[in-house]
Amino acid sequence: MLAARVILEQGIHVEGINFFTGFCVEGHTHAIRKRDRGRPKRNNSLWTAEQLGIKLHIVDIIEEYKEVLLNPRHGYGANLNPCLDCKIFMVKKAVEWIRNHEFDFIITGEVIGQRPMSQRKDTMPVVAHESGAEDLLLRPLCAKNLPMTKPEREGWVDRERLYDFSGRTRKPQMALAHSFGIEEYAQPAGGCCFLTDEQYSAKLADLWRHLGEKRYEFDDIMLLKVGRHIRPAANYKLIIAREEGEVNFLQGYRKEYPSLKTLSHTGPLALIDGDPSEEQIGQAAAIIARFSKGKMEQRVEVEITSPNGEARILSVKPLSPRELEKEWML
């Protein structure tokens, strides 16, 4: 937001691009989880564009992003976040975009030393080079610490009116935002991407381990965002809704996955992902019963519905807390 504002101040036409990888936090999570509904439901990029008075283009890169996440040349960060490869890929897409739309150069809000993996002094040129942007990539907030780019050389932008921010502190950015009259300056440090989340990454790693290879479909990564995931055996796992919003969301998947629901007592909806044996279906039902209001009862009735709508009922003894193994919880 700030980088765009700095360039707008120089009278230059700016438009925004937002890439949707499928791992973006906002939107989905708010839509799904009821407890998050108190938070602003806005799309942050659209909101920012509106504050700046610029157009915003949202680009769906879900399919192409798979290659970035599955085989990152520069590896992962603290979790399964391939930040450096991700940046390179996004700038590369931006290069394509400016060529197709007759724009002259690209700006990003990066600041040297702000993030451990992708915003170091030595990785800045890697992004510019490997994306093919080379000297068309300008970082207005730290440009003065970096070699001159074409827009500066050609006099399209005034280098003197760019900045030399560096390091993890955000104070200079806050001060600059304040001087522009920007009061709500939201720039979360990786907080907008599920791949930086430890728990999410653990669930994704579990998915790959049990698929026997690194791959995913869009539905897989959506379902990893929702519910409690329990893997009692290598060949199946349960996704259990934790609240009403998640129940509604999981309902939409009942034609693709077998589902479980307690009948005799109030309880959550759960999906089965995998191929459990008959005995394991009984085990799954006992687990679901554990999460129902009947968890202290001797028997709980659980309905199992297959994707074609066929339903049957099992009567099970809810699992005791001791039997619910810690390692099952993802």
Next chain:
Amino acid sequence: MTRVKVDARRLLCPLPVIRVQDRAVEMDPGDEIEAICTDPGAMQDIPAWCRVHGHQILEKRKVENEYLIVVRIGDHHRE
């Protein structure tokens, strides 16, 4: 004037916006897009997208469990 339908049911934001946006590329000022969504977030996001691109919202309402949003492409589209 052309009016097209965009089925964005079961898609979560920002995908409904992306579907409408990608459809708008082929359209002319005055044309209309009727989007049907199931994610209530679209009720905020599609109008926000319209505001930044200068399009107009003609209609926005809940029909049972779905949301209907009608967009009119703005006069300065493609500029």
